[in-house]
Amino acid sequence: MACHLVLAVRPFDQGKSRLAEVLSKKERIALNFKFLYRTFLVGIQVFPPHLITVVSRSDAQLKAARIAGAHALPERGESLNDALLQGAQDAVARGATAILSLSSDLPYLEAADLRAMLEAPADVAIATDEAGLGTNALLLRPALAIPYRYGAGSLAAHRAAAEAAGLRVAVVERPGLARDVDIPADLDLLRIERPEFF
Template sequence: MKINILIPVRALHDGKRRLSPALSATERRALTGWFFTRTVAVARSVLPASDIILVSAAPDLLAYGQEAGLHIVAEAHPGDLNTALRLGAAAARRKGADATLCLSCDLPFLERNDLEAMIATARPGAVTIAPDRSGIGTNAMLTAPIGAIPFLYGQNSFTAHSAAAKAAGLIQTTLRRRGFACDIDLPADLDSIGFMKNDRHIIAAE
């Protein structure tokens, strides 16, 4: 089964605004940049670069992706996550993929073995969902065939995706792993992972 990883990403300056009580604009940009490059690196450790589809409206991120050998999809205008993923899925279908693995771009503990574990569940007529640690959101989802269920990211997306899989008669697997579960949206999330502002691996010096 041929799988394409979809990585949708906003412009770095536009990301993680809900972290503004804890981080400056410069720090947030550095953090989202670190997330982005790390996510791409982990994805490339599992699949060929050409099987990773980057969807963005940001010219600098698209240029980075192109230089890294990714398949890039340029949004004409910044859109919502579901729109970006539909664009990525359409590109995967044109490339002859059988399945897509949608991957959030804010997972500090994501490792190669997390993606390998999800890919190992792939089979026709199945959906694998990796929820966030609250069990409410969706941080990664593998769907075969492509478009078997719609992208329903937003409030209570784990429940929405699970219901869509059931309605479509698909086999659903729920994959709970630390690498997928720990995302960063709010200042409290920084505390939960022991984040410190002087961590030079994450925040660049101003």
């Protein structure tokens, strides 16, 4: 099975807008860069760089992906789900039989978390967020098994789509996959636990 990793990434100056009340634009850009950089460093411990696709509207991000040996794909869609579908379709055209999509704002992510997703005994493995409502990573076997339904209530939406298609579903609960940074309280905790991000 050839599994590819797909990262759909907002331009650094647009990501983490909910932190704008506590971080300047320059600080958000720096933090978003560090998030993506660390996600990529973890990703290449499990995936060869050429099996990693970065989908973005940012020329700088695409250039960085190419330099790192990843596949860079200029984003054409209007949403995260569009970008992930674009990345998955492109990966399938390059031989992917399975796709792992992953949020890039997971500062606690470790290689073991990605391996846990790949080893999940299911056709569709969903890594939930801390609230148990959202999706922070999604493994699809086969690669285009269900539509991407990221957004509010995405855990239930992905599970329902998989069950409707008659696919085996597993929910993966791991701190490295669940702990994202969306609000100032998340950021405060990250400052204490991972000061190297600042």
